Amino acid sequence: MAKKEKGISFNLISRQKLNDLSSSEKLKYILKEVRQGRILVLEHGLTPTEQTSLIENTMKEIDHDTFIGIEMGGYGEEKTGFFQRVFGVIKKPRMTVIGPAHLLKMIHKDNDKIETTIIPGRGVN
C-alpha cells in the first residue's frame, strides 16, 4: 500500500479577517488551525495581551502525545507618531508567524528578519 503523502498547510491570514474577530475568537481560531497542523502567517499580529493569552491557552491544550505547543514569531509593534500618542492611538502589532512546535522551528529573529524552518515528517507520535 502506498504511503499517504500529506503536505503542510501554510495559510496567510488577512488583516481584514483578523479585525473581524474578537480577541477570544481570534485565539480560538489560531489554536484550532495550529492544532490541525497548519502554519499561519497573520498579516496583523497579536497584541501583547493576546500573545500572553495564546500562550496560556496553548498550555491548557498540550496533551504531550499529539500537541506539544506552538512556535511563534512576530515583529514588534508599529511605531506611533507624537500626535498619535497624544490622542491615545494604540500601537498595532505587525506580521506574525504561528505554527505547531513539532512542524515549525524558529531559527533566528531580529528587527528585520524572522528565520524559520519547517520540519516535515516530524510529529510528536
Next chain:
Amino acid sequence: MGIFSIFKRGKFSSIIQKIFGKKHAKIGIYGPPNVGKTTLANRILREWTGDIMGSVSDIPHETRRAKWKTNIKIDNGGSSLVMDLVDTPGIATKIDFKEFMNTYGLNKEESRMRAKEATEGVIESIRWLEDIDGVVLVMDSTKDPFTQVNVTIIGNLEARNLPILIAANKIDADEASPATLKSAFPQHPVVPISALTGYNTEDLYNTMVKHFGKKRNKKRG
C-alpha cells in the same frame, strides 16, 4: 478626620508613597526556562536575608510552582526598597516531554509528569503578571534575545506600564554578549550579571532600588 487618625490608619505612609514613589513592591522574576531565575532569586535572598528560594538544575522547568518571600529589604546606601520577591516558573510556548527523556535522561514517567507540571507552571506565571508591581526579566546573555517569550513578556508589561529591569545573566560564560541585549531592548535598563558567581549584583541591586522605587501609574491588563 484628624491628622492622628490618618497616621494611625496607615494612610500617611500611603500618601508619602504616592508622592515620592513606591518603596514596597511586589517584584516578579520572569523569563524563559533555564536562564537562571531561581539562581538569581537565591542570590538575592542569600545576600539580604540568608535564606534561599528553591532548588536549581540544568534540566529546564526545575521551578514548576511560583515561590515567594516577603519583606526583603535591599539598600543602596541612601535609599532602600522593601519587596516581596516572586520566583516564577519559566515561560515557554512549547513543552515536549521527549526532550526531558532524550536530552536529560529522565525516564518516560518522570518526563511526562515534569512536562505536565511545567505547563501548569507557565499558566501560573502568566497569572502572576496581574498581581505584581515590577519585573526582573532574566535573559541568557549567551543566547538570541529576540525570543517570543522575551518579546511577549516585555510587550505585556509595557502595556500595563510596569517597570522592567533586564538582568543579562550568565555573563561569566565565554560566549556572553550583554551588548546584544542592550541594543535589543534600549528602552529598559539592562544590567549584566552572573547570578552564579555574584558578578555585578551590586549594580543590579542599585538599579532595582532606583527603578522599582519610582512613582508609576499602573494600568490594568
